[in-house]
Amino acid sequence: MTMPAQIEIIRRHVKDALARGGKAVVGGEDSIGEAVVEPVVLVDVPEDSTAVTEETFGPTVVINPVTDLEEAVEKANASSYGLGSSIFTKDRKRGLALAESLDAGMVSINSFLAFAGIPALPFGGSGDSGFGRIHGADGLREFARPKAITAQKFAAPLNLMTMTRKPRDIKIVKWMLANVQGRM
Secondary structure, X not given: OOOHHHHXXXXXXXXXXXXXXXXXXXXXXXXXXXXXXXXXXXXXXXXXXXXXHOOOOOOEEEEOOOOOHHHXXXXXXXXXXXXXXXXXXXXXXXXXXXXXXXXXOEEEEOOOXXXXXXXXXXXXOEEOOOOOOEOHHHHHHHOOOOOOOOXXXXXXXXXXXXXXXXXXXXXXXXXXXXXXXXXX
16 A cells, blocks of 8 residues: 555555455455555445445445436445446447436546546546546646736727726717627
8 A cells, every 4th residue: 555544545455344244255344454455345334334434545346236227327326426337338339328428537437447548538526526627628728827918918809897888889889789799
């Protein structure tokens, strides 16, 4: 693990999932060492467990059954986190529709992380998953701050942008708009 503090978060999530009736089908609490965490696959984890409700950022995954795709999307979108998602399907059209319905910053279809390998695509989450974007045009915009600056070169023929405008100026503008845009 590159961030030592993350190990305790992983340990807490796995421990909570197991204490609440979840089962480890790969790894378990013994997979969490001092500097290395081996993969942990958990099943039958309650939906209110920290392994489901918080971001773990470790080599852990929770697999819970659903009755249909609508329930899968509903459960995925019930989280306040939405970094990345993956959809595996033989039906490309349905996969694209599902991808549109997921509240996630990135979605891969028939891959678990394809979006990370395409530098032109923005990389970042939605909801409480991180902030901003990196990569692509959206990522570049994250490092910029738009600013508009104007300098008046000559006096405006009509004084409309101040509170000292005259009734005559308003009358002229109304006439111009009526003749250009239609009746007011």
